[in-house]
Amino acid sequence: MKPIATTRSITGMPTGRLAVWWLIASEIVIFGGLLASYLMHRIGHPEFGDYASHTTTWMGAVNTFILLTSSLMAVLAHNKAEMGDGKGAAKFLMLTVLGALAFLGVKSFEWYGEITHGYVLYTNMFWSFYYTAAGIHALHVIIGAIIMVFVAKDAAAGKELQRVEYIGIYWHFVDLVWIFLFPLLYIAK
Amino acid sequence: MAGHDHQQHYIKIYVVLLVLFLISVAGPEIGIQWVTLVTAFGIAFVKAYLVIVHFMHINVEKKYITYLMATSLLFMGLFWAGVAPDVMRHEGQNWTNDGAKKEVSQRMAEIEARKAAGGHDAHGKKAAH
Numbered sequence: 001m002k003p004i005a006t007t008r009s010i011t012g013m014p015t016g017r018l019a020v021w022w023l024i025a026s027e028i029v030i031f032g033g034l035l036a037s038y039l040m041h042r043i044g045h046p047e048f049g050d051y052a053s054h055t056t057t058w059m060g061a062v063n064t065f066i067l068l069t070s071s072l073m074a075v076l077a078h079n080k081a082e083m084g085d086g087k088g089a090a091k092f093l094m095l096t097v098l099g100a101l102a103f104l105g106v107k108s109f110e111w112y113g114e115i116t117h118g119y120v121l122y123t124n125m126f127w128s129f130y131y132t133a134a135g136i137h138a139l140h141v142i143i144g145a146i147i148m149v150f151v152a153k154d155a156a157a158g159k160e161l162q163r164v165e166y167i168g169i170y171w172h173f174v175d176l177v178w179i180f181l182f183p184l185l186y187i188a189k
Numbered sequence: 190m191a192g193h194d195h196q197q198h199y200i201k202i203y204v205v206l207l208v209l210f211l212i213s214v215a216g217p218e219i220g221i222q223w224v225t226l227v228t229a230f231g232i233a234f235v236k237a238y239l240v241i242v243h244f245m246h247i248n249v250e251k252k253y254i255t256y257l258m259a260t261s262l263l264f265m266g267l268f269w270a271g272v273a274p275d276v277m278r279h280e281g282q283n284w285t286n287d288g289a290k291k292e293v294s295q296r297m298a299e300i301e302a303r304k305a306a307g308g309h310d311a312h313g314k315k316a317a318h
Contacts, residue, residue, distance in 0.1 A: 012251050021254050025261045032265035040269070040276040044289065047296035061214050068210060072203040075244045079195050172244045179236050183229035187217050 006162065020166045024173045027140075031177050034136070038129045038184060051126035053189045054119060059110040060186035063103050064178060070099025071175040074168040081155065081164035089164045090156035093148050096171060100145035107138055130185055137181060140174050202243045209236050 008015045042048045077092035111131075114120075121131045144167065151167045154160045209232050216228020241247050247255060279286040279293070 013254075018254075021250070021257060025257050028258065028261035029264055032262065033268055036265055036269045036273070037276075040273040044277040044279065045293055045296075047293060047300060050296075050300045057214070061210075064210055065207070068203065068206050071240065071244055072199060075199045076196060079199065083194060169245050172240050175244075176237050176240055179233050179240070183213065183233050187213070187225070187229040189217075 006160070014162060016162065016166055017169070020169050023170065027173060027177075031133075031136070034129075034133055035180060035184065038133060041125060041129070042184070042188065045125070048126045049189055051124060052185065054114070054117070055130070055186050055189075056110055056113070057186045059106055060182050063106050064182045066099050066103045066106065067175045067178050070096045070103070071172055073099060074171040077155075078165045078168045081161040084161070086155045086158040086161055089161060090152040093152035093155065093164065093167070097145045097148050097152070100141050100148075103141055104138060107134070133181055134185065137174070137177055140177070144171050144174055199243070202239055206236055206239055209239075 006014070006016055011018055073092045073096040077089045077096065080086075080088035080092060119127050121128055148167050148171070151160070151163045155164050213229050213232045213236075216232075217225040219225075247258070274281075275286075279289045
């Protein structure tokens with residue numbers, strides 16, 4: 001028996017896909033509120049520019065490249081699913097997961113360096129924002145990667161291919177958040 | 190039923206995103222404020238547009254999905270309008286935020302003193318805690 005989210009489309013679209021868009025609407029408020037708070041403090045506190053100069057731009061840039069590439073993998077997985085190629089979709093989803101792991105690896109290395117240099121969550125308001133925003137984002141990367149493994153497993157067996165698109169939409173949103181986090185935390189110094 | 194293969198289209202969008210990404214990294218290196226704003230933040234909006242339309246396919250979704258996203262952004266705008274004036278400015282006609290003013294002047298003085306001492310400039314490795 002299939003879940004209601006898969007079969008019902010009373011709103012003119014599959015309920016599962018609508019649920020993903022609802023999730024993203026709530027995420028916009030979460031990340032939007034956080035980024036707006038950061039931006040208004042950044043404008044009101046010129047000393048943030050000095051604090052931000054200690055973030056490592058090239059590591060942020062590498063992670064931007066990784067997330068953009070993983071987004072391509074996610075949309076290529078959707079493309080394969082649309083063509084009914086479950087195995088191809090699963091392959092691209094696993095490449096997306098690989099991107100997630102690479103992102104988390106770079107992030108861990110970056111945070112290790114910053115923490116050992118004394119820049120921690122409570123050092124000052126800039127670093128509080130930095131670890132909160134990047135931390136919540138990394139949590140979304142971890143959750144997305146875990147869900148993607150399950151979706152890929154089903155897709156490889158030719159089951160529930162519509163979920164490849166749903167997790168892809170979520171993944172592109174995670175990429176979108178980073179598109180704005182990167183200039184805010186690493187470029188504006 | 191099998192759909193069409195759009196792989197080439199997605200790869201083209203990806204290449205455009207990479208070029209924009211390189212510009213957003215290189216632009217701020219020039220050190221001119223308006224160039225930084227345009228290349229880092231202006232391009233972020235262009236990249237976001239490309240991802241939303243070409244990867245998330247919001248343009249082929251039901252119209253109310255766009256309205257749903259716009260409503261969330263509107264709430265963000267309301268939050269900004271209500272809070273930002275009190276955070277970005279530290280004094281108004283009938284109020285003053287002494288704590289924030291003191292924090293800014295103290296930290297900026299520390300940073301200037303550090304730069305004057307020549308020990309650690311703004312790109313040094315020791316933080317102003």
